[in-house]
Amino acid sequence: MAVGPFSNRVRECRVELVETCSRHVASLLDLLYNVGAVTEEDVSLVTGGSGAGERDRMRTLLDVLYGRGEEACRAFYHMLQSTETQTGSVDVSGQQNLQEHLQKHKDILGKEHETIDYLSIRSSRSGGCSFIDITLSKHRGCTFPFPYQHESAMVGDAFRGLTVRQESCGHDQTCAFRELCQTLLSGSSSGPIMLSGVAGSGKTTLVRRLVQEWASQADSQKVVLSLSFRELNLINEPVSLQELLTVHYSHLKTILSDILAHKTQDVLLILDGLDEFGFPLDFERTPKCSDPERVQTVGAMVVNLIKGSLLPGISILLTARPHAVSKVPPQLVNLSCSVLGFSPAQQRQYFEQNCGSPQAAEKVWGFVSSHKPLMLMCHIPAFCWIVSTALQDGTLCLKKGSAAKNQDASTLGMRGDASKEAKNAHIPSITITDIYCCFIKTIMVFHAEGREEGSHFNRLQDSPRVLEEAYPVLRDLGALAFKGLLERRFLFDSSDLGDLSQDSAGLSRVFLVEILKENRALLTVEKSFYFLHTSVQEYLAALYFVLQLLSGSNPFSGPKHRTLRFPPGLHKVFSSAARKLHGPSRLLRHRVKKALLWSQRHQSGYMDLFCRFVSGLLVPQTRFILQGLFPREPRNPCVLSPTPPFLLDLLHSQLESSSLCPERQVNLCHCLYEAKDPGLTKRLQGWLSVLAQRSQSEPSSVFQRDWSELAFLLQLNPDVSILKLDSQHLDAEGLCRLLPVLPLFCTLSLAQNPLGPAGAAMLSVALQSPDCRIESLWLVKTELGCEGVRILAEALKENSTVVDLRMAINQIGDVGAGCLADLLKANRTLKDIRLRDNQMTDRGADLLMTALHENTTLQCLWLFDNKFSKDGVRKLKEFSKRRSHLDIKVCV
Numbered sequence: 001m002a003v004g005p006f007s008n009r010v011r012e013c014r015v016e017l018v019e020t021c022s023r024h025v026a027s028l029l030d031l032l033y034n035v036g037a038v039t040e041e042d043v044s045l046v047t048g049g050s051g052a053g054e055r056d057r058m059r060t061l062l063d064v065l066y067g068r069g070e071e072a073c074r075a076f077y078h079m080l081q082s083t084e085t086q087t088g089s090v091d092v093s094g095q096q097n098l099q100e101h102l103q104k105h106k107d108i109l110g111k112e113h114e115t116i117d118y119l120s121i122r123s124s125r126s127g128g129c130s131f132i133d134i135t136l137s138k139h140r141g142c143t144f145p146f147p148y149q150h151e152s153a154m155v156g157d158a159f160r161g162l163t164v165r166q167e168s169c170g171h172d173q174t175c176a177f178r179e180l181c182q183t184l185l186s187g188s189s190s191g192p193i194m195l196s197g198v199a200g201s202g203k204t205t206l207v208r209r210l211v212q213e214w215a216s217q218a219d220s221q222k223v224v225l226s227l228s229f230r231e232l233n234l235i236n237e238p239v240s241l242q243e244l245l246t247v248h249y250s251h252l253k254t255i256l257s258d259i260l261a262h263k264t265q266d267v268l269l270i271l272d273g274l275d276e277f278g279f280p281l282d283f284e285r286t287p288k289c290s291d292p293e294r295v296q297t298v299g300a301m302v303v304n305l306i307k308g309s310l311l312p313g314i315s316i317l318l319t320a321r322p323h324a325v326s327k328v329p330p331q332l333v334n335l336s337c338s339v340l341g342f343s344p345a346q347q348r349q350y351f352e353q354n355c356g357s358p359q360a361a362e363k364v365w366g367f368v369s370s371h372k373p374l375m376l377m378c379h380i381p382a383f384c385w386i387v388s389t390a391l392q393d394g395t396l397c398l399k400k401g402s403a404a405k406n407q408d409a410s411t412l413g414m415r416g417d418a419s420k421e422a423k424n425a426h427i428p429s430i431t432i433t434d435i436y437c438c439f440i441k442t443i444m445v446f447h448a449e450g451r452e453e454g455s456h457f458n459r460l461q462d463s464p465r466v467l468e469e470a471y472p473v474l475r476d477l478g479a480l481a482f483k484g485l486l487e488r489r490f491l492f493d494s495s496d497l498g499d500l501s502q503d504s505a506g507l508s509r510v511f512l513v514e515i516l517k518e519n520r521a522l523l524t525v526e527k528s529f530y531f532l533h534t535s536v537q538e539y540l541a542a543l544y545f546v547l548q549l550l551s552g553s554n555p556f557s558g559p560k561h562r563t564l565r566f567p568p569g570l571h572k573v574f575s576s577a578a579r580k581l582h583g584p585s586r587l588l589r590h591r592v593k594k595a596l597l598w599s600q601r602h603q604s605g606y607m608d609l610f611c612r613f614v615s616g617l618l619v620p621q622t623r624f625i626l627q628g629l630f631p632r633e634p635r636n637p638c639v640l641s642p643t644p645p646f647l648l649d650l651l652h653s654q655l656e657s658s659s660l661c662p663e664r665q666v667n668l669c670h671c672l673y674e675a676k677d678p679g680l681t682k683r684l685q686g687w688l689s690v691l692a693q694r695s696q697s698e699p700s701s702v703f704q705r706d707w708s709e710l711a712f713l714l715q716l717n718p719d720v721s722i723l724k725l726d727s728q729h730l731d732a733e734g735l736c737r738l739l740p741v742l743p744l745f746c747t748l749s750l751a752q753n754p755l756g757p758a759g760a761a762m763l764s765v766a767l768q769s770p771d772c773r774i775e776s777l778w779l780v781k782t783e784l785g786c787e788g789v790r791i792l793a794e795a796l797k798e799n800s801t802v803v804d805l806r807m808a809i810n811q812i813g814d815v816g817a818g819c820l821a822d823l824l825k826a827n828r829t830l831k832d833i834r835l836r837d838n839q840m841t842d843r844g845a846d847l848l849m850t851a852l853h854e855n856t857t858l859q860c861l862w863l864f865d866n867k868f869s870k871d872g873v874r875k876l877k878e879f880s881k882r883r884s885h886l887d888i889k890v891c892v
């Protein structure tokens with residue numbers, strides 16, 4: 001074998017040749033065979049191996065050529081030159097061909113991603129779903145969500161969490177959909193972008209919108225390819241990326257390999273729903289693969305795409321629920337976006353565009369905006385749909401709600417000290433369970449027979465009959481939802497639906513249309529279903545659970561006369577425990593307790609809503625909304641009292657448990673709220689009087705979970721205007737738990753707590769909140785230091801409510817005085833600032849006086865016990881004398 005310059009080039013440039021010439025391997029091999037440079041055996045060696053892709057074939061060819069020696073390698077370079085000249089000449093027509101295919105691709109994908117809403121109530125009322133811009137936040141790299149929290153609860157928190165993060169690290173920003181669209185379609189981004197958001201927050205809707213936006217841009221050269229993880233789950237056999245895409249996009253068949261080889265920088269690959277991906281993603285051990293033609297498992301393919309080994313240079317948009325974000329190592333993610341959900345203004349816009357009439361929209365918005373728990377949940381678009389469906393015709397709920405509102409209004413005028421206010425405080429009586437009951441009822445009634453005749457109101461009168469008829473369907477669907485929850489399963493196939501899909505009365509169609517979404521997998525013909533929103537699954541599971549309880553059956557054994565069985569392990573545990581108990585009341589209590597404990601064992605907050613719904617449905621007043629569905633006389637008389645005492649006892653005894661984490665404790669408070677516990681108001685009063693006593697006596701330690709509970713109780717009661725938490729060992733973490741309510745007090749007194757700069761960051765979030773009502777902020781001896789003051793001063797520049805700021809004994813020094821001086825130049829609201837004992841010297845006093853030349857609103861500045869010289873004090877007094885509106889208090 002002769003080695004010369006050509007064979008050396010083949011060896012040295014192997015990687016480059018594989019990279020650039022693999023697409024010509026077939027024609028090169030032909031040419032080389034025709035001129036005798038390679039043999040028939042060589043050809044079968046190169047083309048053999050069914051799994052080998054172009055790159056593998058190219059590598060084998062180069063090895064063969066090197067083995068054949070200098071002449072074969074020279075022939076190769078010669079052939080390569082002529083092949084490239086030939087392909088160059090067809091480039092112009094190729095370009096035209098590409099444009100035509102691209103336009104066709106845009107048309108097809110645009111149509112596929114039209115925002116079709118199958119929800120017939122919605123389409124009947126508003127002509128389909130209109131897209132409302134939604135608030136997103138973006139962040140370089142990757143962020144992880146807070147652990148231990150139900151994802152639905154995280155949405156409301158996300159708005160404030162965002163500002164907290166902004167304060168502490170300064171690189172999160174809110175952004176609108178348009179901006180994300182531009183980043184993805186402009187061609188300037190590459191690598192993975194993670195879009196996270198809780199269930200129903202609108203990720204898939206954003207993806208649809210993005211594809212439509214791109215499809216409408218005639219000049220966009222981006223090639224968008226969109227796949228859902230749900231579909232990828234169905235591919236069990238190894239496959240090459242090229243083959244997978246060719247099957248999915250058969251209309252791109254002729255140009256796909258060219259795009260994948262030469263236009264990767266123009267490709268945007270959307271992978272929707274990472275949370276649902278069933279295959280493991282092993283970023284450590286998955287073998288590297290850079291050949292789109294090489295077969296591999298779907299999991300390995302996804303890993304190689306995300307790592308940039310496969311199709312380097314493409315942009316990838318991954319969407320995931322928050323808990324699944326960590327499936328991808330953060331260092332591989334270029335940009336993270338979170339769907340924060342609808343802001344209050346966007347919620348209002350949603351109702352305006354999705355309710356049947358402006359009056360209905362106004363009613364729904366009025367109701368939602370006066371019920372804080374509802375408003376928090378309405379950050380999630382899917383929940384907006386549930387609420388608008390439940391309320392716009394749900395006369396029952398609206399009547400009840402307006403009564404609650406009137407009572408709220410009667411207490412709103414109150415002013416004064418928190419404990420006095422709490423005595424009169426009224427905790428609103430509408431619950432989330434009420435809303436879901438109205439939702440189900442509205443849907444059932446809407447689809448009932450005789451829909452064409454009579455008004456919705458008339459049909460509402462007939463609802464007991466409709467609901468009675470719906471019993472078997474609701475029970476079976478509920479059983480499926482419950483089984484899914486226990487198994488942590490959210491996707492069901494046709495066999496899971498069993499009789500439901502063949503229901504002769506057609507009632508189950510209601511659910512298939514309104515409540516279950518069909519997963520339309522393009523890669524296979526198999527159908528699967530999932531609930532419109534996980535909260536709907538949790539509600540139906542709770543409905544089933546309570547229906548079974550009230551009819552004396554064991555919810556854990558599945559409905560009788562049906563094939564649906566729960567996991568054998570679970571079934572055994574629950575039924576053997578049940579056998580040991582006697583008497584229906586004890587059995588009922590036992591079963592509810594089991595369900596509560598079951599949920600508490602799951603620290604992730606999964607099943608939190610289920611427990612709230614169970615608590616709500618055990619209240620006869622709430623069940624009355626679904627009159628007709630429940631047995632008239634439940635076997636168990638203990639569930640007939642307004643709020644069953646056994647339920648309250650159970651929830652209260654769980655609340656006392658010392659092993660409960662704060663988030664589960666808050667969930668128990670939610671359960672008490674759903675159970676319409678009349679003692680909630682008392683609990684708040686108790687809390688506030690304990691705090692009042694504590695601040696007068698020796699401070700004792702307050703657990704973090706207590707702050708969560710207090711925040712929850714205060715949230716339900718908007719009428720308390722003064723919050724005094726002096727000397728309570730309250731730190732930044734405690735403040736974080738209280739954050740939802742902090743802006744809502746006129747006077748916030750947090751003296752003698754170890755807040756420090758981190759606590760100041762929390763407070764600055766409250767001060768910048770659009771809901772901020774804080775007028776007096778008392779932070780005496782809270783370890784702020786100059787850094788804490790700097791953070792607060794920045795926030796106060798944006799705030800126009802605080803009039804009275806007390807910050808004695810905080811060691812702010814001259815640096816802190818300088819920050820306050822800067823604040824005084826900008827702020828026109830503050831009237832009274834107290835800075836006793838803060839280690840300020842003449843330098844600090846000078847800075848403040850300079851600023852006060854520009855500020856004419858400050859009336860009182862207390863500077864006792866600082867480190868001023870005699871001359872400094874004299875200067876301050878003279879300055880004060882010259883300014884009639886300003887009183888500076890100072891002594892040596």
Ligand SMILES: Nc1ncnc2c1ncn2[C@@H]1O[C@H](COP(=O)(O)OP(=O)(O)OP(=O)(O)O)[C@@H](O)[C@H]1O
Binds near residue numbers: 130197199204321385
């Ligand atoms: N921007 C929006 N404007 C109007 N309606 C919206 C918007 N976003 C979502 N929705 C409504 O909320 C429903 C749920 O949204 P979507 O399926 O996109 O959520 P998701 O985040 O993908 O949920 P999941 O994680 O469960 O897949 C949609 O069917 C749609 O009706």
